Amino acid sequence: MQTFELYLAGRFIQTNDVLQVNDKYTQVPFAKTFLAGPKEFESAIQQAEDSKSALANWPIFERFSTLNQIAERIQHSREELATLLSRESAKPMMYALAEINRAAQTFSAAATACRNLTGEIIRLDWTPNGKGRTGYVQPFPIGVVAGISPFNFPMNLAVHKLAPALAVGCPIILKPASSTPLSTLALAKILDQCGVPRGAVSILPSTRETGMALVTDDRIKLLSFTGSPEVGWYLKEKSGKKKTVLELGGNAGVIISKSAQLEEIITKCIVGAFSYSGQVCIHAQRFFVHRDHYPTFLDLMLSAAKRLKIGSPLDSLTEFSVMIDAENAQRVDTWVDEAIATGAKAVLRGNRMKNHLDPIILTQTQAEMKVRREEAFGPVICIEPFDTIEEAVALVNEGRFGLQCGIFTEKVDEIDYSYTHLEVGGVIHNDVPTLRFDHMPYGGVKDSGMGREGVKYAMQDMMEMRVLVK
Amino acid sequence: MQTFELYLAGRFIQTNDVLQVNDKYTQVPFAKTFLAGPKEFESAIQQAEDSKSALANWPIFERFSTLNQIAERIQHSREELATLLSRESAKPMMYALAEINRAAQTFSAAATACRNLTGEIIRLDWTPNGKGRTGYVQPFPIGVVAGISPFNFPMNLAVHKLAPALAVGCPIILKPASSTPLSTLALAKILDQCGVPRGAVSILPSTRETGMALVTDDRIKLLSFTGSPEVGWYLKEKSGKKKTVLELGGNAGVIISKSAQLEEIITKCIVGAFSYSGQVCIHAQRFFVHRDHYPTFLDLMLSAAKRLKIGSPLDSLTEFSVMIDAENAQRVDTWVDEAIATGAKAVLRGNRMKNHLDPIILTQTQAEMKVRREEAFGPVICIEPFDTIEEAVALVNEGRFGLQCGIFTEKVDEIDYSYTHLEVGGVIHNDVPTLRFDHMPYGGVKDSGMGREGVKYAMQDMMEMRVLVK
Amino acid sequence: MQTFELYLAGRFIQTNDVLQVNDKYTQVPFAKTFLAGPKEFESAIQQAEDSKSALANWPIFERFSTLNQIAERIQHSREELATLLSRESAKPMMYALAEINRAAQTFSAAATACRNLTGEIIRLDWTPNGKGRTGYVQPFPIGVVAGISPFNFPMNLAVHKLAPALAVGCPIILKPASSTPLSTLALAKILDQCGVPRGAVSILPSTRETGMALVTDDRIKLLSFTGSPEVGWYLKEKSGKKKTVLELGGNAGVIISKSAQLEEIITKCIVGAFSYSGQVCIHAQRFFVHRDHYPTFLDLMLSAAKRLKIGSPLDSLTEFSVMIDAENAQRVDTWVDEAIATGAKAVLRGNRMKNHLDPIILTQTQAEMKVRREEAFGPVICIEPFDTIEEAVALVNEGRFGLQCGIFTEKVDEIDYSYTHLEVGGVIHNDVPTLRFDHMPYGGVKDSGMGREGVKYAMQDMMEMRVLVK
């Protein structure tokens, strides 16, 4: 059984607190690592603090070179990293490989972004007392950053914190999900070989309690959290004087308008609905379909869902596998039961066994049902009809979330109306909300979070502007 | 008869060379001004040169205040200025008033733009030898600017040179069209009252020969010309070491796609076709209409053109009046004769008398006919059918011009395809190419010119970047 | 006695809870207004929420016109507004007039800034799956904004919240300090006359308890607070799901280096030290002087401080008057006593009577003394020597605040070193930290706050980016 050491400010260490990591498909432990304790966190924070100045002065040519090297090594080890990721998360290999590719791309985008760190010169003679005066506005690294990342993209969502921090020149302490800590610890080895300054990065799995040090310690200037809304908003409250960026989830909607070409979109819709069993922040959970298309769309989705290849995540052909754990499978199943009990109809529903849960398609749902109102984070979708684009947009806007939305339409006025009125961070034209490019701004409004990631956007929150009035 | 003095570097002067200005509708002289000679140009250039440094150091709060005051005074005198403009150009009052409004708006946009003059700070440590080095990139005024403006928008097209020059801090010498010099000379009085630094502005009507000083003199660093393609490209050749911005004309196209709603667009099309007798750089000259709409569109345009209220430009209800002079009316009429002689069909054609020429609608034209290939700059349009959007775009792209194009469509793919493939400076969705906002980038490709105007865009060509490596 | 009504979503109202406002110099009530209660806050928040969409769609030309009109009317009523401000705050007229000018300028800057609201188009084909895809990133108003503003700049620090909110298109509810509510209520009348959309603005003095609705209500999306560090950080903790911008105070430092010309800088230093009795967020509290200059600087400051014209704030020649209230005067006086008791030496110290407190100059202070460590917000300064620029910068960086710093030097390496190493939001070359231009980024690091104001910078926090992937 392979052992993964923690990464503490540039050293690989072990603690007395062993953490067994299960293969989520076989449910058998296949690797071990450790939980960091208060001592490790204190050490990480202090060493990060001590390395602040070195990081801030890390020249761009070295940052650029290091970030590119990391991207290349990730790419070079992609099979190996994807296998590890697939085992610890039960993510089908095709998606695990895609995630590793994206992690490499995220580092590459950070390399580009660090070259783009620029300042602004403004004229101050807008008033007589500013005559002869000029303002020089430049960004400075904010200081120590803490990242907390979730299980569902154990590599790339962590990289979306690590890569921007390095690009800006901020030390960072990352707490990966304790169910899937291995991908980032494997990444730690790559970081370590590519010239990341000593002290700059720590990767420390821990209990949630111990990890609260990252939330409450005042030496940390930014907390960047990706995870569930409940936890996220709670952490903001406890975050003291630090900035917080919250990348939370939602119950993303999709609009299939009258002008959509159904045949061409089903593949995208099925991927948005069931990839990684819907355990995706921008999982396409609510489909709103123009009434003219409604019956056909339902049929097409049903047959496509039935064709999904279910099996072991390590099989390269597998499209759908198990969920992260039995608790979540049960939670989703219970929500579905509740929905059916209050009037919803299951067009498709298979069995659940432990953490195995088959794709589920519901109709006749109501806004207040949990499967529609809450973040399902599981393989369940709701498909409902609408009559006008205004109605469709209102349906997407119901409730408290607002991350992304997809809309399939060929009409200028429909896309314009939707973009203007959808209360979300991103509108995806002719694709599902599940689409994300790693260098685009990404993040939610309403209860889906605050702040934006997407490398250069994440970097903005990691900097403080300082003006020189000369 | 009112006398308008020349404006020479902050003084109003007269010369021995009197220029009578006709009321273009009555053909009777109604005002007089003067032609500047070589001596005046030399004096203007030298005083501009001498005032360079003062202009460059003109504080933003004063520029802002002056530019805003000018805008307000123009607005305050709009009736009077529009009447003058209408008389010297035969532009119907409704359009003359709109032009005066726009001139005020252009100065207001320049006031905003002068506050936005900013620089950029770039990091130079992309390579080891740049470690610790920073680049400060700031714009400096290019020096003396020369503007040559045409008769068709005697006020606003001159203002598109004057206002940016003042916003940047460049002295400028303007040569207005000698057929319509009065609007800018009236403007000179406003400039003079609003605190424009002495020496900064000269407005000098002259013969074309004398005016060549502005093209050939090496003290002038930028020539900004708006006028005909033939003259423009000739001036570029003669421009020596100076930069040139050429805002020339074209034979703008309009695409009416299958998804357009004909009833709603006819008013816009008629304005694009016949406002100021087509003497507009972005006159909608070539209409390409989806074959399904073709007969109806032709009918609607024909009846709408017949309803145009023709009369004296000073009448507030007049929509259509005379052309600038008999030569141009005759030229257009001859082109129409030629077109008909080689196969075109006149759906609408009235009489010509002196500079009076009625609206003309042609069909069955060919690409090589002058009415379609050249810039008509007169009240003639061609209406032709097409079958596919690709064909429509190819028709617009035929020939050597590329200024703006209008496209009426409700389909996303049609607007995307058109925007990507039309060889023009601007694509106007659901309107005619004749639409222009004064703060948007405006200018043509191919033989329609080089460079862009639109206040902040015009200002870019009036500045040189200077980097400080520290 | 004049009555000022509250401004509730476009209507002027009274409540049963009368608030007497004292003339701070005479200590006699001179006007009355009202305290808003929970009902008024609920109404304001709901009407703000209801007007969100109208505000978001408020066209730029109307915003621009309204913001400019407000600026002009403020300018037009400057004497009257300054007198009111002077009476309610005991701010000397020369400074009150300057503040009114600045408030007009802040609205003018907001007019400019609303025209500059732009978006970004990014290419998404950095990866093969982005081929043919483009990202359109545009800002949208964040929703309802709450502003809480302090007594010391009762007009302009409120305007720094109101003007940006209107420029962005966000409804705003402002709670002014209850000791100085009149300036903003006078401003409300101007806003009301200039076309601000109904429901967009409420101005509600209240008790601190009632005002907590602005902090805790989830319909409000941004809390912008200017005030004391203690209150600010507490409010952040209570702010729920909303963003917070905190403009807090500090104990700003000034560095007088060896190359400084003492004679030329004393006037600036005295203004930075004692204007408005030091009740300024960027009050120059700690002077660090090169040892060679130390004795002379002390002498010069002493005699200049003695020359300050002390008297009624309404006297146009008065440079120094009373503090806001007796409690604060006593607090400062006590801190000075404590400092002297533990070794500090008072070079200058007069008497205190009620809210009257004379200028105080201390030397031989220690880092841990309250007069040096805390925000004095009173007419006391510490003057200490240093030997090297590194030492001077370290002295400024001691402690927990970091707002602005002034440095007087003629040497390139000193200004570069200082700018790079000072932990502040702004470094002012050859002036005191008390200098601020209303359109420059302004805000602190460390305990001095988070986020930046300065119109366009304040606006950024009032917007959410929304990406359209096409």
Next chain:
Amino acid sequence: MQTFELYLAGRFIQTNDVLQVNDKYTQVPFAKTFLAGPKEFESAIQQAEDSKSALANWPIFERFSTLNQIAERIQHSREELATLLSRESAKPMMYALAEINRAAQTFSAAATACRNLTGEIIRLDWTPNGKGRTGYVQPFPIGVVAGISPFNFPMNLAVHKLAPALAVGCPIILKPASSTPLSTLALAKILDQCGVPRGAVSILPSTRETGMALVTDDRIKLLSFTGSPEVGWYLKEKSGKKKTVLELGGNAGVIISKSAQLEEIITKCIVGAFSYSGQVCIHAQRFFVHRDHYPTFLDLMLSAAKRLKIGSPLDSLTEFSVMIDAENAQRVDTWVDEAIATGAKAVLRGNRMKNHLDPIILTQTQAEMKVRREEAFGPVICIEPFDTIEEAVALVNEGRFGLQCGIFTEKVDEIDYSYTHLEVGGVIHNDVPTLRFDHMPYGGVKDSGMGREGVKYAMQDMMEMRVLVK
């Protein structure tokens, strides 16, 4: 003898017109290539035109990958490429290697820059008729680009045209100097292996006459020329309807102020003065030294110049070798003779033999002497004293050139005054004007050229903005 084939739109070809290339140090032919004739130019232009659309649609991920690959291969072959460059140009290996490094860096900067191609979204509702309208401004490739590059940096100055063109998506035809065509033809092989689209690039040495096709052909939309002022301005006149960017030379000045530390700057000054025998556009030709430093500086420069290691360029220790040809050596020598005949004094002067010319230091020169007024482009410098910074700046500004200037000073006011008043494209603080970073804006004012290079700056001239009004 190695043969280098021409590169014609993606194919390597030979012509009947053989061009022998001398080793410039031994004066013996060491390689051969060919001259392109009118047929080759016609073919290159037409194929470039035909590939325009493919280039414009070349996805960013492929451009990025290709540009990075090119950078890596150049780096990988740096010894080999530097040796070739050294032989064809007599550039000492230490400088040849540096140039190859920079060429790789320029391609890397272009890779970064192609990801940064973005557009702008502007609001059009500044006026009522713009209500609901938005402007989308995006850059499009201008079309076919022609580059003409000089002998002195045969690789990197060509790369400054090739790399930006590929980053933008413009086909490019490059005419390298016929005395040093080999470096770019060796580069052609690398381009060919790295996925540059067929037709995108041609590299064609030719006679000046034949090469005029690049200047006069209307299918070419941009001429980017680096070379002598005389040729450059002549080409602008002949350039027809195309844009021109001219990177010409100058007689760059250096200011050594009173506050400069002489010992630390001599090495930089010697490199600026004599690297590659002064055959550098930003060769430090005129040194202006504060009178207090003047005698010492002269001494230090004299002894440093005498210590220069002179020899074969292929020797890795050689600092100074021969000039490009005997004609130029003789020209410079003659100018020196003339200067001495009219009063200048030679502090250092060795012999000339063929293209060998020793370093020359002159004093007591006059503004009108050719060694000071014209671009020497040879190993001669003038050293003169000054008394005030204003005088020094005026001396640098004398004459018709304005490329870059170096200034050594420790005083804020001197660097500010110089930056503001020097009529140049770049001011280098505490270094010689010879310093250039490949991603910074680079280019001259006055007779030194028009436009800026520096990858992203060069790219701006290779694009046309197109606005979509929606």
